[in-house]
Amino acid sequence: MGRCMYTSVDSLIVDGDQWAEDVADPSTHSRWTEISTTRIHGRLSSDTIMWCANLKGVFPLKLEWDSIRARRDPVAWYKLVWFPYSQTRFSFIVWLAIVGRFTTKSRLAAWGLATDTTCPLCNTGNEDLNHLFFKSPFSNHIWQRVLLLNGFALPALLSWPNVVQWTTNHFTGDSLLNKVRRFSFSVMVYRIWSERNSRIFKQQESSFEKVLCQIIGDTRGRFSGSVAVAPDSSATRDFFHRWRIKVQFTLQRPSFHSWLRPPSNCxxxxxxxxxxxxxxxxxxxxxxxxxxxxxxxxxxxxxxxxxxxxxxxxxxxxxxxxxxxxxxxxxxxxxxxxxxxxxxxxxxxxxxxxxxxxxxxxxxxxxxxxxxxxxxxxxxxxxxxxxxxxxxxxxxxxxxxxxxxxxxxxxxxxxxxxxxxx
Ligand SMILES: [Zn+2]
Incomplete structure (x- = not known):
């Protein structure tokens, strides 16, 4: 701003707390009324360059991203995909599955690119998202076992969107227990999809037990090594015992606060x-x-x-x-x-x-x-x-x-x- 592009604010102030009367530059002149009615703070002795983007005077990349993207309401299932402890390779696959981007055989057939739509996991049903997650006996069995580890019986769900809805309702929450549940869900989707690809592209098959072991191993490995604090209760102890995940338990102690009296005569x-x-x-x-x-x-x-x-x-x-x-x-x-x-x-x-x-x-x-x-x-x-x-x-x-x-x-x-x- 000012008489030229590099004029400092400080140079427009005279006598310490007065704005200069005459500003020749036409671009500044048009805004001079606005500028000159702004109160001068005595403590401003020299100019500093400051981003006016956030409270701390910094301009993080996030704000730039926010300024160029179109914002939409968050989807209900986002916490099922992205959360503390999630891992990108698993989360990305779950995200693809939820937004329906898996190139299943049924999808390829709809595009005229495949004739055989048989599920490679069970060799009976038609391979589409609903079948893979979790109508196919192979994946249904795994889903059932993972649910048991997470403390749930198999719910009667008709389709993959129902599964996503149910899981979002039952697995989201900030407790460590729910993070284990979400993580195991993402690993399960990843491992089942990997097993399907391995059977199609490498002609290699793993048993249901082996895939389940991988899911349990991934989940246990993710949480056992970290310092995780979980509230102590018999239900949480049972949960982590089933998974054989070692966590540190703490008793959550509430804190108490009351209005603070001033000193006397104050x-x-x-x-x-x-x-x-x-x-x-x-x-x-x-x-x-x-x-x-x-x-x-x-x-x-x-x-x-x-x-x-x-x-x-x-x-x-x-x-x-x-x-x-x-x-x-x-x-x-x-x-x-x-x-x-x-x-x-x-x-x-x-x-x-x-x-x-x-x-x-x-x-x-x-x-x-x-x-x-x-x-x-x-x-x-x-x-x-x-x-x-x-x-x-x-x-x-x-x-x-x-x-x-x-x-x-x-x-x-x-x-x-x-x-x-x-
Ligand atoms: Zn199948």
Missing amino acids: MAINCDGSVMDGRGGYGAMACDRMGRVIFAIAGGFRDTNIMRMELEAIRCGLRRANSLGCPRIHVQSDSLCAIQMIKGSFHTPWHCLELLEDILCLKEKFSCCTFAHVAREANFCADFLASFLHSDQEILLSTNCLPPALACLVGEDARGRRYQRL
Whole structure:
């Protein structure tokens, strides 16, 4: 921008905080009103080149890919194919099978390229996807055994799409157990298709037992070597015992969180931002040590940047506390990034600079102003306020007449209720 292509922003600023009055370059001139009404931040002493693509000021390849591709809704079965622990060679074959890209004999016959459509696995049925997975006695037998290892009896499924649907419903989930199930499914499809190819192109046959052994071996090898943590229960122990996969079991201990009382003679301000249905919101609630509400603010915004909403919540809380003349405040937010930006340990993106600067200025107006990151469970009241408004405004709620749901949360916080996080 500027007088020539390489003019820096810094050179357009005079006296440290004023925009230059005259800009000769016509391309800049057309946008000069917009530029010159932008507030100059005192801390900007020199220009830096920054990608404005994401919050950290970097432009990952993923964003470039997203900008050129056509986005569609994710298909229900994608987690059956791609997941942590999946292996590309197996996943790719399952993907081909699911999208119907296998060149089965029936498909070749439909194109006029084959006359014999006999299944090489059983030498009886017509080889198509439904037959291979899993009507053919050979593959049906394997499917049945793999299901048993995974803790399921053989379901009555009529076609390959039904199998995909059933497996998607029963094998998807984030537990290690479900990852083993999905992995074994992908290996099974791969091994059966390989056996079919081997019989057709190499005239080599393996028994059903041998193919099953390969599937079990691949699955066991994939999971036994890794440090996998699984919740301990008799059902999971049985599962891994059947597969003979060694995993480390841990007891999942829940953690408990409650609203954190400020020190005496100090006020706690809990802040939160939210983005929902294309709208932003923010909320700030101040309480004394006993949990009595001093003020509660809810704001709505035509902004969908969550980081700005988190900072907006803190700014509005500080403003209100300052106008009330509170000397000592303790700000709590469940946004670690926001707290780290204020403390200077997280790079502040350009679109948050103005908010951050206001917050740092306001901070100086208190005799004591501290900031802390807290668990979401310790911030439920602010969370409520951040989603309270659906219009572009900011309101100060009456502390005597809070919405019943919020009053209930305030009461729980004051009593020191512990919320469990699993
Ligand atoms: Zn067959």
